Amino acid sequence: MTPQTVVTYQTPLGGSIKIVKQTFGPQNRKPVRRISFVAGLHGNEIEGIYLCHLLIAHLKRLQQTRPDAFRGQVNVYPAVNPQAIGSGSRLWPFFSVDMNRLLGDGTEPSLPAEVSHAFFRDVASSSDLAVDFHASNMHLLELPQIRIVEGLEGRLVPMARHCNVDVIWIHPLGRVFETTLGYNLNQKKIPTLVIETGICLRIHPEFCEQIFNGILNLLHHEGILDLPDLAYPVRSPLLALPFQVALCAARTTGLFVKRARLGTQVKEGEAIGDIVDPRAGDTVETVTAPGSGLLFTLREHPLVHPGAPVARLVLNESPAP
Amino acid sequence: MKEKILSLPSPLGDPLELYKFSFAPARYDDTLSLVTGLHGDELNGIYLAGRLIQFLKTATAARSNSPYQLNQRVQIFPAVQLNALQAGTRIWPQDGLDMDLSFPGSDEGDLTEQLARAIYRHTFESTWGLILASAPEHFEDAPHAVCLNRGRNEKKLAAGLGLEIARVRETSPLRRVQLLHQWMEHEIPSLTLCAGRAGQLDQALCDSLFRGLLNLLLVTGILSHPEQKGKKGEVNFFNSRQEVPVKVQNGGLFLPAVTAGTRMKPGQKLGELRTIYEGDLVEVPEAPEEGILVSIRAAPVVYPSEPVAILLVEHKRRFWFF
Numbered sequence: 001m002t003p004q005t006v007v008t009y010q011t012p013l014g015g016s017i018k019i020v021k022q023t024f025g026p027q028n029r030k031p032v033r034r035i036s037f038v039a040g041l042h043g044n045e046i047e048g049i050y051l052c053h054l055l056i057a058h059l060k061r062l063q064q065t066r067p068d069a070f071r072g073q074v075n076v077y078p079a080v081n082p083q084a085i086g087s088g089s090r091l092w093p094f095f096s097v098d099m100n101r102l103l104g105d106g107t108e109p110s111l112p113a114e115v116s117h118a119f120f121r122d123v124a125s126s127s128d129l130a131v132d133f134h135a136s137n138m139h140l141l142e143l144p145q146i147r148i149v150e151g152l153e154g155r156l157v158p159m160a161r162h163c164n165v166d167v168i169w170i171h172p173l174g175r176v177f178e179t180t181l182g183y184n185l186n187q188k189k190i191p192t193l194v195i196e197t198g199i200c201l202r203i204h205p206e207f208c209e210q211i212f213n214g215i216l217n218l219l220h221h222e223g224i225l226d227l228p229d230l231a232y233p234v235r236s237p238l239l240a241l242p243f244q245v246a247l248c249a250a251r252t253t254g255l256f257v258k259r260a261r262l263g264t265q266v267k268e269g270e271a272i273g274d275i276v277d278p279r280a281g282d283t284v285e286t287v288t289a290p291g292s293g294l295l296f297t298l299r300e301h302p303l304v305h306p307g308a309p310v311a312r313l314v315l316n317e318s319p320a321p
Numbered sequence: 322m323k324e325k326i327l328s329l330p331s332p333l334g335d336p337l338e339l340y341k342f343s344f345a346p347a348r349y350d351d352t353l354s355l356v357t358g359l360h361g362d363e364l365n366g367i368y369l370a371g372r373l374i375q376f377l378k379t380a381t382a383a384r385s386n387s388p389y390q391l392n393q394r395v396q397i398f399p400a401v402q403l404n405a406l407q408a409g410t411r412i413w414p415q416d417g418l419d420m421d422l423s424f425p426g427s428d429e430g431d432l433t434e435q436l437a438r439a440i441y442r443h444t445f446e447s448t449w450g451l452i453l454a455s456a457p458e459h460f461e462d463a464p465h466a467v468c469l470n471r472g473r474n475e476k477k478l479a480a481g482l483g484l485e486i487a488r489v490r491e492t493s494p495l496r497r498v499q500l501l502h503q504w505m506e507h508e509i510p511s512l513t514l515c516a517g518r519a520g521q522l523d524q525a526l527c528d529s530l531f532r533g534l535l536n537l538l539l540v541t542g543i544l545s546h547p548e549q550k551g552k553k554g555e556v557n558f559f560n561s562r563q564e565v566p567v568k569v570q571n572g573g574l575f576l577p578a579v580t581a582g583t584r585m586k587p588g589q590k591l592g593e594l595r596t597i598y599e600g601d602l603v604e605v606p607e608a609p610e611e612g613i614l615v616s617i618r619a620a621p622v623v624y625p626s627e628p629v630a631i632l633l634v635e636h637k638r639r640f641w642f643f
Contacts, residue, residue, distance in 0.1 A: 009624065009625065010571075010572050010624065010625040011572060011624065012572035012573055012574075012597055012622050012623060012624055012625075013572070013597055013598070014572065014596075014598075090417060091417075094622075094624075096411070096458055104493070104494055105493055105494075106492070106493020106494065106495065106496065107493070108457075109566045109568075109628055110627065110628070111624050111625075111626055111627045137417070138417075175494050175495075175497045175498050176422065176494060176498060178494035179493075179495060249429060252330060253329075253330040253331055253332045254332050255332065277332075278332070278333070279333065303332055303415070304332075305329060305330075305331065305332070305431070305432045306329055306330065306432070306435070307427075307428075307429060307430050307431050307432060307434065307435050308431055308432070309431070
């Protein structure tokens with residue numbers, strides 16, 4: 001393992017903040033391909049940081065026990081927004097900016113923009129493939145999934161199928177995605193998967209274990225690691241096109257109390273949860289499934305306003321046009 | 322007229338209500354939309370909107386003796402990010418969404434998106450659009466216009482407001498989800514008036530900006546007065562290549578020596594940078610060339626290589642190839 005500091009900047013008190021990369025590769029030959037794993041662009045998304053820990057620990061052991069397994073190079077950037085991670089906040093503290101909205105054209109000159117661009121240059125120059133780990137925001141719990149911007153599915157879905165996720169969601173390009181790491185690496189013809197799992201500020205070991213197994217499978221299939229004795233089955237993900245995903249939103253306000261379980265099949269009309277008015281002691285709304293399908297997003301943060309997302313389903317049957 | 326344009330129930334209190342204040346003669350062709358409080362800490366704009374509402378209420382009252390006559394419609398949205406304003410924060414902590422990165426909004430979306438949609442729906446057919454904003458976090462701005470077009474109408478708006486500086490921004494993925502860009506897509510002549518500092522209410526600055534707002538109403542013919550005519554001053558447009566950020570090499574406490582709006586000479590001192598622990602003077606940032614200081618650091622704590630000032634320079638900066 002070769003640790004390398006890719007970006008350093010000083011704090012006003014004189015200390016330094018470093019973005020570190022751990023590199024693993026074959027010892028006496030040129031790597032066949034290079035892959036990078038990135039976590040912690042949002043400081044409160046701990047699941048990805050833990051996934052990087054699992055990966056680094058495994059690769060360290062593998063390097064000692066089976067160094068010949070390395071055919072390609074693996075770069076792991078386990079904590080790319082150290083100050084946000086230290087504060088447990090999504091945004092880069094002090095500057096209040098989102099590190100995953102600073103890439104691409106038109107960013108204002110600032111220290112976070114400079115650091116982000118330097119980090120991006122390092123990833124782009126040392127990757128043939130990349131994976132960007134994310135957890136959900138503070139409201140929603142997500143089943144392990146890969147999100148792919150519409151138009152990139154031809155190149156990315158075959159790669160995503162190896163990752164042992166439950167869902168591959170093809171979604172339309174939102175304007176703000178153009179400033180993200182995943183979008184900009186893909187624009188540079190570096191196939192990049194964005195994995196979303198769990199929820200912020202928590203670790204779900206079972207989800208991380210599932211994705212970790214998928215990552216080893218991906219590394220084997222991409223010819224980066226030679227792991228012929230992978231012993232676990234990789235699940236077939238559900239491929240969800242934009243019109244196959246149904247969003248359930250709250251129509252009223254109160255506390256959402258879930259009834260359904262994430263990762264289960266729900267039937268049309270089945271109760272996903274209740275919204276209660278804590279002052280009056282009333283149930284003011286029962287949120288029901290708009291169709292039958294896999295519940296792959298479920299609200300964890302109970303406080304809801306009208307329009308707040310509560311659940312997402314991959315529908316078994318596409319809605320009529 | 323005060324009109325509730327959106328009411329959203331809240332879990333433990335009164336509903337959240339978004340208001341529009343409209344003033345119009347019996348017949349009109351044009352509408353000026355004025356939006357402020359897109360962030361909870363843009364207090365100068367919120368205060369100015371209140372003053373304008375008070376002025377127009379008096380001017381248009383049934384038995385008013387006001388010499389002003391309203392000829393076109395003015396609609397004012399004085400506070401949009403209501404939750405953040407009440408929380409004393411720039412953005413609402415519950416959803417963490419920046420209201421001015423949420424346009425055109427969505428009726429089915431989360432609360433911030435619904436507020437954005439209501440503003441969009443009520444303004445996208447306006448004749449003129451004006452947003453009142455403060456400087457970005459940590460900075461203080463000299464009053465200036467920000468626009469996406471360098472058109473005749475934008476010039477008229479800026480000149481009417483008495484602004485000498487207009488910064489023309491290039492579009493970017495993030496700017497495309499801002500209200501100003503949405504207006505531009507509807508070909509509404511519009512600009513953002515940036516001035517002062519977020520989280521602070523500067524009454525002297527607001528007095529001056531309020532005079533500018535009244536002048537704008539006169540210049541555009543929205544308001545008329547038998548004796549007063551609107552005055553149009555000169556506006557200097559600056560594009561992004563004419564913006565010179567001045568960065569510090571060290572971190573510490575920045576103590577400004579000049580105020581926003583100063584015409585700087587080459588080598589003129591911008592301030593001092595001192596270490597936090599012992600107060601040692603480590604750097605004296607200077608203006609690298611002649612220009613207008615449009616923005617200066619107001620929050621003292623700075624990181625190394627951060628900008629502490631932005632100068633607008635007359636000439637166009639060019640790239641040299643060797």
